[in-house]
Amino acid sequence: MTLHMVILYCCAAAVVVPGTKIIQAEAGGRRVSPVELLRILWRRPVPWAAVAVIAAMAVMAVVQTVAPSVMDHLQREPGAPWWRAVTALLVQTSGWPQLTFNLAAAVVVAPVAQRLLGPVLMPLVFLLSGVAAQAVSMAGWSVTGGGDSVALCGLVGALAVARTPRAATPAARLLPLLVPFAGLLLCALSNNHGVGVLTGCAIGAVAVLVAPGRQPRPWESRDRRASAPATAPRP
Template sequence: MHTHTLALYGCAAAVVVPGTRLITARPEGRPAGPGRLLAALWRRPVPRAAAVLMGVMVAMAVVQSAAPDVIPHLERAPHGPWWRAATALLVQTSGWPQLTFNLAALAVVAPAAERSLGTVQTPVVFLLSGVAAHVVSMAGWSVHGGGDSVGICGLVGALAAVYTLDGRQRPLRYLSVLVPTAGAVLCLLENNHGIGVLTGVLLGAAAALVRKGDSEGGSERTAVVRS
């Protein structure tokens, strides 16, 4: 891979790896091992949206490996049709290193996101964050390429926002602020993962505030009924 590509995935890892460790930490503060962590995230009831996302991306990994010619028809391209901002999420244009990293990250982040955000919000955040990142890239940041790491970064950003607003462990709440900070730095570097992160942060914050408002409203209604 080219130096630019290595730098790009290094930046993505700097967001995904610490973010994933932050949002999947156990209440007692001790991180679980990989096996126990995956078992906990994929326990019953199985997160359905996460399972669908994993199924789609695994299927597309098989498709692009068996028929590489499909990649140029789906990746983002300069002056390409608008729908390429969505289909670019389906192909990993840097080969097996990208495929392996993104599938592993999605297997951890997607179920964690669904258990925190919900079954509907998780694919919405993934898609909107990913599409926003690819739109900006098509506009001039990086006109060729594809991958779903920008959508994964959006899920990390949403989870960081939720934990910042509602997290139980104060040190982790402070640490979660680093995720949007990293997103802003990535944007300054014209790295599209930053767009994914910040879009996810905004969507996660909105979801957390709506949930908090509904909870407070429900408590007030209960208090009125009891009085």
């Protein structure tokens, strides 16, 4: 295994591990089964913006499976028009492994992102992070291909930055900082996922500055109730 591959795997871990911690925090720190975690993530009120993103991904997965030639008209490629930076998010050019992984990641990341970022900012982060990464790739980093994992990386980046000021312990505040650091390393390797990560981090940082007093996160509400002193019953 080359040093390049080792660094890529380390960067992937630096994004996935903090992202997993943020998702697991939705269960209030409890160890739960994957089925129970999904039930918690998709509890009411239903995160409809997340539903829309995942539905679009699923529809395009069917379309490219039934008509593979659609990828030739949507993916980024040498000499392609600028709008391919948008349409390249719609196709997964590495086939079913990429389709399966990205859909599974979206199912757990998108609802958490909507609950923490809101129904408007979440899809905006997804779109801007993905388009930025595709545009940089078209400029020379990787001129052929497509996929929305770069947009999902943007959601993780935004979550990591938005989550950090709310973390309860120093360790919990430090762990999400691995995400932008991984983004910088990926950019140094000309990997477009780094652009997605850093774009999401930047938008998340702006969101924190603009709305520092946003409502408490779901796990914070539970933590406050659990730590609140019991009141004595009235006589």
